[in-house]
Amino acid sequence: MRAAYVERLGPADAIRFGRLPDPEPGPGEVLVRVLATTVNPVDTFVRSGLFRTPLPFPFVIGRDLVGTVVTAGAGFAAGETVWCNSLGHAGRQGAAAELAAVPADRLYRLPPGVAAEEAVAVVHPAATAYLALFTHGGLRAGETVLVAGAGGNVGGALVVLAARAGARVLATASPRDHDHVRSLGAAEVVDYRAPDLAERLARSAPSGVDVHVDTSGRNDLRSAVGLLAHRGRIVLLAGARDEPVLPVGPLYMKDGSLRGFALSHATVAELAEAAGTINEALAAGALRPRALEQVPLSEAAEVHRRMERGELRGRRVVLRP
Template sequence: MRAAYVERLGPPGLIRYGELPDPVPGPGEVLVDVLATAVDPVDTLVRSGVFRTPLPFPFVVGRDLVGTVAAPGSGFAAGETVWCNSLGHDGRQGAAAERAVVPADRLYRLPPGVDPGEAVAVFHPAATAHLALFTHGGLRPGETVLVGGAGGNVGGALVEFAVHAHARVLATAAPRDHAHVRSLGAAHVVDYHADDLAARLSALAPDGVDVHIDTSGRNDLGTAVGLLAHRGRIVVMSGARDTPTLPVGALYMKDGSVRGFALSNATTAELADAARAVNDLLAAGALRPRLVEYRPLSATARVHRRMEQGELHGRRVVLRP
């Protein structure tokens, strides 16, 4: 089979596109013919060695795939359209190949009528959003959620899942994204560049925010704690660009909490729960990506380079074997 792989960790130029032996499924694994795979920021972190995780070499890069079952096994029938978003780390080979072996407990059926190319673009951000909101944020119906950076891929999925759960959503985004975020169901959208951002958000949530999630990585914990409701939860889901200050006294007096979350640490049960929720919204016509670029699998190295140089700007790139 042809695949995009590396023989050691390092820069994008180390990615090779060529022939590797077909993978052979073991017990509890399913062989999948790959239709499409997406490139995620975490793929570059694994390939470069920034995110340390056990890897076999030569190592096929990539986390997400959608494909068809090549041979029956582990409860899956040949020809079924399936997906996975947790390959390419913790000893598992990646998805950027013509064929992949997927553990059965990490493989999910794609709902009928859903476009595979569009779907693979949303698996990673959508699962991230679901786990952040529910597994780690404990979101309940009727609560107020603040989504920072709602115009992005994860931010948009956060809005859709929260609205679907009957929560009230406040969002921040660049003005160019306000109409889109409102179309997803946000009750109010505020320009995150506003000088009086905290005051405007506080006026919109006079009783406080129950779940606060900022996708930007800025992690302004001082402002976040100030906006929290009693027993509000802050979910930190990306690395801070500097060292944030946590106002412990205010957090303590509100019975508040700050919880870190990385999708790579999710259990198979948590991933399966997220997958069911993702499939439900996909089947309902939601979670559609805003902008998708399609490239051949041979372009993997170029796409990794573009991502690291900041050229994609929220665009999702889908690679096709």
């Protein structure tokens, strides 16, 4: 099969495109012919070594795929369209290839009528959003959520899933993104560069924010704690190199909590729970990429370079084997 792979940790230039032996599914695995895959920030972390995890070399890169089942097994029928967003980690080969052996408990059926390229572009950001809001944030209907950086891929998914769950969504974004973020379900959107940002958000949430999620990776914890409601929760999902100051006193005086998570550490059960909600939103047409670009799998290295240069914010690039 043809695949995008690395033989060592390193920069994007370490990615090779060529032929590797076809994978042989082991017990509990399903052979999938890949229709589409994509690139996430975590893919660059794994490839570079910033995020350490056991890797077999040569290592096929990539987490996400949509494909079709090649041979029936483990409850899946040949020809079914399926998706996965947790390959390429903890010893599992990745998705950036013509074929992939996928653990059946990490494989989900794609709802009818959903395009492969649109689904593969949203399943990773949407799973991140689900875990942030519900698994770690404990979001309940009627609560107020603040999504900082709502114009991006994860930010948009956060807005959609929170609004569908009956939460009131406040958001920050660039002015050019305000209409888009409102269309996803945000009740109010504020320019993230506003000099009186904290004051405007506080006026919009006079009882405080129940769940605070910042996708930017800057993690201004002083402002976040100041906005929290009693027993509010701050969820960290970005900022691998960030070291913010935490105002401990105000946090504990509010009975507040701070939780961080990486999607790569999610359990099989947590991912399956997220997949159920993601499939419902996909079937309803609520989760769709804002800007989509399709390129051949042979361009994987260049897409990694573009990701690291910050050129893909708000865009998704789909790689076609």
